[in-house]
Amino acid sequence: MGLMREVFLISTITLGGIVLFLIVAAFGYGFLRPERVTRHGERPEFPRYRPVAPDEVAIMIACRNGAATIAGAVRAARATGARVYVVSDASTDATAREAAEAGAEVLELTENVGKPAALHAGYVRFGLGTAYRAVAILDDDVLVAPDFVTAALAHLTERVAIVVGHNVTWWPPERRWNPWLAKRAYSYWNYQAVVRRIQSHFNVMNCISGSNSIYRTELLDVLLPQQPPYIVDDTYWVLETHRRGLGRVVYAPRATALLQDPTNGRDWYKQNLRWLWGTFQGIIGHRVGRRNTRFDYAYVLLMAHWLLYVLGAPLTLWLLATAGPGLGTGLLLLLAGQGLWVALAAWRLRRPRLLLFLPTIVLADLLYRVILVHALVKAIRQPTVDRCVWASPTRFAVPATTDA
Amino acid sequence: MSASQDLPVTGASTAAVGLIGALALGIGALLVTVAQWGAKLRRRGN
Numbered sequence: 480m481g482l483m484r485e486v487f488l489i490s491t492i493t494l495g496g497i498v499l500f501l502i503v504a505a506f507g508y509g510f511l512r513p514e515r516v517t518r519h520g521e522r523p524e525f526p527r528y529r530p531v532a533p534d535e536v537a538i539m540i541a542c543r544n545g546a547a548t549i550a551g552a553v554r555a556a557r558a559t560g561a562r563v564y565v566v567s568d569a570s571t572d573a574t575a576r577e578a579a580e581a582g583a584e585v586l587e588l589t590e591n592v593g594k595p596a597a598l599h600a601g602y603v604r605f606g607l608g609t610a611y612r613a614v615a616i617l618d619d620d621v622l623v624a625p626d627f628v629t630a631a632l633a634h635l636t637e638r639v640a641i642v643v644g645h646n647v648t649w650w651p652p653e654r655r656w657n658p659w660l661a662k663r664a665y666s667y668w669n670y671q672a673v674v675r676r677i678q679s680h681f682n683v684m685n686c687i688s689g690s691n692s693i694y695r696t697e698l699l700d701v702l703l704p705q706q707p708p709y710i711v712d713d714t715y716w717v718l719e720t721h722r723r724g725l726g727r728v729v730y731a732p733r734a735t736a737l738l739q740d741p742t743n744g745r746d747w748y749k750q751n752l753r754w755l756w757g758t759f760q761g762i763i764g765h766r767v768g769r770r771n772t773r774f775d776y777a778y779v780l781l782m783a784h785w786l787l788y789v790l791g792a793p794l795t796l797w798l799l800a801t802a803g804p805g806l807g808t809g810l811l812l813l814l815a816g817q818g819l820w821v822a823l824a825a826w827r828l829r830r831p832r833l834l835l836f837l838p839t840i841v842l843a844d845l846l847y848r849v850i851l852v853h854a855l856v857k858a859i860r861q862p863t864v865d866r867c868v869w870a871s872p873t874r875f876a877v878p879a880t881t882d883a
Numbered sequence: 884m885s886a887s888q889d890l891p892v893t894g895a896s897t898a899a900v901g902l903i904g905a906l907a908l909g910i911g912a913l914l915v916t917v918a919q920w921g922a923k924l925r926r927r928g929n
Contacts, residue, residue, distance in 0.1 A: 498910065505914040509921025516922040776911075780904045787896035795895070 535612040541597040543568040545619035553581035555622040566601035595712040599703040618690035620739040631734035640726025644691035649737040661836035663740040679730035683777035689713030691736035708863040711757025759858030
C-alpha cells in the first residue's frame, strides 16, 4: 500500500506541475504574442448559402453494368419528385435502357472512366450546376425513401454544404440468415447512432455516405472537376470540404436509404479493405492531424480509438487469461457487454433475430482489426491511385416494390 | 460510402478515448482561455 500511495502522490504532483506550467506558458504566449491569439467571435465563418427548395434538387447516379438494380434505384429516386439523371460508365449490359425506361435522363459514356469522372461528365452534360442548387448523388443499388429529399433538405441550412443520409441495410426475407447482412445492419445502426451523430453535431464528420448524400452545387462546382487521388471518392470530397472551409457536413437521420451490402465474407472483407484503404490514403494525403483545427483534433482522437481497438483485443484476452475471473468467465462477460449493444440494435431496428447473430458479430469484429492493419499497410505502400475505379460486390436484383 | 462504418464503438477502447478526449478538450479550452486573457491584458497595456 505504501508503494501505491507513493506512485499516486508522485504522479499527481507531476501532472499538476505540468498543467500549472502549461497554464503559465499559455498566459505568457498570449501576453507576448497577442496578435496570434484570436479573439472571441473572430473565427472565419463558412460561406452563407441560399435556401434550397425541393424542386431545386436533382438526383444523379453513376453506374457501370448495373442493369439488375438501376431500374429500381431510379424508380425509388423518381418517387421523391426529383428529376433523375443517370450516367452509364461504358456499361456493356442494358443499364442505359433500363434507366431510361424507369424515367431517368441518361448519358452513355463510351470509355470506362470511373465513378467520380462519370459524375463530373454527367454534371457538365446535364448542366446540373446551373439548373439546380443541390444534387443528391446515389449509387445504382440504393433505394431512397419517398421523403428522402425533403428530410435531407430540412438539414441543409445556410452554413451546410453536405447532408449525409441515413443508411439502412437492405435485409430481405430471403436473406434473413445471412450473417454479413446482419453484421452490417448492426454496424450501420451503431455507427450512425453514436459516431455520426456526435461528428455531425461538432462538424467533424470524416466519413460520409457516398451512396446517399446531398451536395450543394456550389460545392460540386469545386469538387467534381478534380480527380480524387484516393480509392474512395467521397473520402476525398469530405476532406476537401473541411480543408477549404466550404461548409458544414451534417447528418440527416430521417433521410433514409436502403443499401445493398456484401453477402459473403470475401466481398465484405474486400469492401471494408477498400473503404479503409481510402480512409488511410486521405489521412496521409491530407496530412490529417497537422493543422490546429477542431476537425484535425477529432480525427486524431478517432485514430487513437482505432489504435486502442486493434491493440485492445489481444490485450484483453491476455488480461483475461492471466488475471481476473478466468478466460471463460471473462469471455462471457465480454459477450454480455457486446450483447447489450446488439440487443439495443435489435430493438431499434425491429429485427429480434439480430440477437442470434451475436457470435458472428463478435467474430467479424475480430476480423475487422485485421482489415484495419491490412488497409494501413496498403495505404502506406499505395498512398494514391491514378483512377478511382473498382469492382462492386455482387448485387442482387431489386424487386419492383419492397418493404424490406 | 466509405471508411469506418463497420467499426463498432463499444467497449473499453471507446471509453478510454472518450476520457482522454474529454480531458484534452478541457485542458485545451483552459489554455486557450488563459492565452486570451494574457493577450487581453497586453492589448489593454498598449
